[in-house]
Amino acid sequence: MTPVQPVRGTQSLLGEDADRLATVVAAFERVRRLYGFKRVEVPTIEQTAVFARTIGETTDVVSKEMYSFEDRGGESITLRPEFTAGICRAYISEGWQQHAPIKVATHGSAFRYERPQKGRFREFRQLDAEIIGSGEPQADVELLGFAEQLLRELKIEGAILKLNTLGDPETRSAWRDALHEHFRSRASELSDDSRARLERNPLRILDSKAHQDWPVVDSAPVIDDFLTDEAADFFGKVTQGLDAAGIHWERAPRLVRGLDYYRHTAFEFVTDRLGAQGTVLAGGRYDGLIESLGGPQTPAVGWAAGIERLAMMIEVPARETSRAVLVPLGERAEAAAQRILADLRRTGVAADMAYRGNMKKRLSRANDAGAAYVIIVGDDELDRGEAQVKNLATGEQRAVALDDLTAAVIAA
RNA sequence: GCGAUCGUAGCUCAGCUGGUUAGAGCACUGGUUUGUGGUACCAGGGGUCGCGGGUUCAAGUCCCGUCGGUCGCCCCA
Incomplete structure (x- = not known):
């Protein structure tokens, strides 16, 4: 038996693999300054409620993937599974509100108790960018510009921007009800996985990988039929802004995001080069999140990117040498x-x-x-x-x- | 949580249907060159064959368990 073993899903890197991560972070820091995002630091651990309340109790991230433990004071603490919730907590409890609207960015480790596979680890690293306190579609455009330029500077070819809107709360709940109705009426045609998703998270059936589900999904109601005028107008302004900025995007009407807090704009940069983990950078608007943490109603947009996933896609970094x-x-x-x-x-x-x-x-x-x-x-x-x-x-x-x-x- | 697959030297691997002291390349150390690299040649060190149990006259090789890696499902960056 090996005397000591690393914790499953953690990595120890030397040489090229370590340099790859550093290269991704360096590019992120460079582009971050170009876009005027302030560097912030947030804790690796938060009170469990910070994540449980924002991400959604029924999501897998909260229900089975969190690294939670009780500290010596009997308080439930969780290793961050992502950055957004912690940044929003800081926005409320550290008085960052006085600087609103703020553009902030950070990077570091996040933790999720999952089975490791290609491009997925229990301790993984993320880049994160958020614009808080800005409800204008221009914020979405700027945030996406940051993402697009980052990928471009990393010379990551073939990552395409898939864009959708989930609408405002009225839109989302009307669409959700219609989807639920549709899928329930044809439950017998669905795969086992999707039948299980029916009550828990019907939106997820839309991006099911099971071929069996395709016909039912294809005939499902589309978000566009449920968009309120305001939601449609907002999405229109985002897409116009992207076009004006020369950012290529593709409409993905069935793109939904797993975490509960998303509203309006939702997006993913996807690639076919990373096996099952095609999403390399993803995010969206989460106007209700800060309120759910007990803060004031505050609009916000953000994204996160997997550093390891990006690192796998860049060219071999130049070796560091001594003169x-x-x-x-x-x-x-x-x-x-x-x-x-x-x-x-x-x-x-x-x-x-x-x-x-x-x-x-x-x-x-x-x-x-x-x-x-x-x-x-x-x-x-x-x-x-x-x-x-x-x-x-x-x-x-x-x-x-x-x-x-x-x-x-x-x-x- | 589920499925598949793999686990032999620091690394990448070979080892056929179980049969004597387990091999190669790279890396490492020394030498050919008592102070001159990138090429070449010579020699050397290094392995509880992941771990535990079982079958057998005999197990790296077969069986069971366990731990770990990889890939996929779920989910997600």
Whole structure:
């Protein structure tokens, strides 16, 4: 038996896989500033009620996927399964309301107790962007622009924006009732899974993967027939804004979102490159959420993206390399090399030192590290106040005065 | 929670219908080159065959259980 094992569904990454995640986060941070979203930090843990009340008691996320535990004070605490609820809690309890409307963004780990599979982990990382306190369709457009530009900068091809509206509360409940009626009348034609969804969450039958359900789904009532004038107008303004901004989208009239808090705009960027986990970034408008946490009626829109899923789709990131690697030979040389190394780093030159093994080994390590130069320091060189600088690409080597090392290594 | 599949060296894997000291490539260490890499050659270290039990004269190989990985269902980023 292995002495220690990682917790199921957690990851420990080194090298390319770790670099991929960092690349995604770096792009997110860059685009975030372009769109004027403020960086925020929120706790990894919240009182369980924060998630239970907002996400929906009947959703799988709340009913079976939360990492909840009782702390020593007897309080029920939950590891965040997403960011939105925690950010809204902070909006209320930290006085962020005074800055409304606010555009905020964050990223970090989230936790869901699920069976791991491709693109899905128990501890996973999300990017998150929210606009709180803004009920205008322009907010939806701006938020989608952020998402679209992020995916574009990550060079993720083939992720298409599927867009729908769930309407306002009246729309949604009228449509839901009609769907419920429709599916119930034809329950015998539905798959077992969908029959189970009938009472719990009839909307989800719409995106059932079972072929058996297709005919019933195709003939189901469509949201457009239930939209109030206001809801239709809002959606029209969102789509016009997207068109004006040059953001491509596809209408997905059967797109619904799993979490209870969504209203009006709902969207997903989907791909066929990640197996069963095609959704790479998703979100929507959640005008009722903050109220459900005891705050004032506050309109808001947001999205979340799976960092691991994005990381699987980007090109291999460029390797991080040192500009120069020092190879000291002998104790006196090691002390001198420490000095040179510190000087190089303080002047902004990425440098490293190979201090074990024979010379062949050390040069080999410098080569593996992708260094442009190797600086060889031995007693002979020290006595002359110089070091050997070798260009690993060309193989050429020359003596350079210790004082000129930084310049020699910076110069192309 | 359900289903399928896999689990042999640090990594990727081979090991045929059960049969002597379990192999390869890469990586690692040393050497060919007492201070010169990227190529090549030589040598070396490293394995309770996930774990537990069972069948058998004999189990890495068959059976059961268990833990873990992977992929799918549900659901979701």
